[in-house]
Amino acid sequence: MKIAVIGAGTIGLSWAALFAGHGHEVRVSDPRPDLVEAVGDLDVHIAASVSEAVRDADVVQENGPERLDFKRELFAKLVAEAPAHALLLSSSSAIPSSEFTAGIDGSRVLIGHPFNPPHVMPLVEVVPNPRTTEETVRKAVEFYRSLGRVPVVEHREVPGFVGNRLQNALQREAIHLVQEGVVDPAGLDEVVVNSLGLRWAAVGPFLGSHLGGGPGGYRHLATHIGSSMRRLTLGQPDDSPEATERVIEAVEKAYGDREYTELAAERDRKQLAILAARGQGDTK
Ligand SMILES: NC(=O)c1ccc[n+]([C@@H]2O[C@H](COP(=O)([O-])OP(=O)(O)OC[C@H]3O[C@@H](n4cnc5c(N)ncnc54)[C@H](O)[C@@H]3O)[C@@H](O)[C@H]2O)c1
Numbered sequence: 328m329k330i331a332v333i334g335a336g337t338i339g340l341s342w343a344a345l346f347a348g349h350g351h352e353v354r355v356s357d358p359r360p361d362l363v364e365a366v367g368d369l370d371v372h373i374a375a376s377v378s379e380a381v382r383d384a385d386v387v388q389e390n391g392p393e394r395l396d397f398k399r400e401l402f403a404k405l406v407a408e409a410p411a412h413a414l415l416l417s418s419s420s421a422i423p424s425s426e427f428t429a430g431i432d433g434s435r436v437l438i439g440h441p442f443n444p445p446h447v448m449p450l451v452e453v454v455p456n457p458r459t460t461e462e463t464v465r466k467a468v469e470f471y472r473s474l475g476r477v478p479v480v481e482h483r484e485v486p487g488f489v490g491n492r493l494q495n496a497l498q499r500e501a502i503h504l505v506q507e508g509v510v511d512p513a514g515l516d517e518v519v520v521n522s523l524g525l526r527w528a529a530v531g532p533f534l535g536s537h538l539g540g541g542p543g544g545y546r547h548l549a550t551h552i553g554s555s556m557r558r559l560t561l562g563q564p565d566d567s568p569e570a571t572e573r574v575i576e577a578v579e580k581a582y583g584d585r586e587y588t589e590l591a592a593e594r595d596r597k598q599l600a601i602l603a604a605r606g607q608g609d610t611k
């Protein structure tokens with residue numbers, strides 16, 4: 328297939344590596360001055376413009392700035408210039424595509440939201456807008472599955488979709504606990520990695536709770552054990568610039584002495600080992 332990657336930053340380059348690794352013809356468009364260096368030895372073509380990248384594309388994966396104005400302008404161009412059969416997919420983390428397709432034909436547009444980095448993380452949240460056709464959804468699911476991804480079709484648009492709303496809930500409580508001096512960032516990470524993170528890499532929150540209820544299952548947990556949990560009042564982090572700066576400094580104190588590439592490689596190695604243990608080792 329011919330695939331256009333619009334935006335070659337953290338996510339776009341990872342998608343480009345995955346697409347090229349599966350033998351697709353990939354055209355990358357990005358105004359970044361260091362694009363040649365950023366692309367490195369990836370087997371992709373650097374397009375001189377968005378128009379050139381999408382001209383005969385079968386799929387467009389957009390990975391530009393998370394700004395509504397940007398996505399609105401770009402998707403108007405994609406709808407006008409990409410071939411009529413092309414899937415127009417956005418990696419957006421939180422903006423439903425109905426918000427950036429008002430006034431244009433949104434029938435071929437949907438969210439294909441990955442977790443970073445898409446060449447390792449299997450999930451793609453497939454979120455159609457109300458005008459996305461069923462055929463577009465089917466083709467998008469088929470496309471992501473062909474790449475060894477795990478597409479999950481979500482039934483209704485909400486800002487942040489599912490993954491980021493869950494992540495946001497946990498991140499906000501994590502920040503609150505650090506701001507309250509209950510734990511420091513490294514300690515909080517140790518708590519998650521050695522409990523919830525390990526469990527949720529094997530079973531999700533609902534199956535985990537069902538098993539937590541013992542033989543009585545989720546029903547027992549919800550009607551007996553869960554009562555003390557329902558009394559918990561979660562915190563509201565202080566989002567002020569000063570308080571945020573203090574959290575940033577605490578995270579930098581924990582991890583700032585290690586190179587980004589070294590930390591990312593360690594993350595990917597562990598994640599790939601977990602995927603291999605789950606029989607998903609071919610997701611790269
Ligand atoms: N970083 C993540 O963890 C993550 C995960 C999933 C989804 N996303 C989403 O993916 C998208 C990209 O995120 P990112 O982290 O890769 O951002 P990024 O800042 O690393 O990359 C964005 C790229 O878009 C390019 N760009 C700017 N204007 C452009 C234009 N007119 N045409 C083409 N390219 C243009 C920039 O030069 C930059 O390279 C966002 O919508 C983001 O919400 C990010």
Ligand SMILES: O=C(O)[C@@H](O)[C@@H](O)[C@H](O)[C@@H](O)CO
Pocket residue numbers: 419420441442443444490491494
């Ligand atoms: O964590 C991820 O990779 C995704 O949820 C992203 O969409 C999200 O932008 C995060 O990077 C930041 O919240």
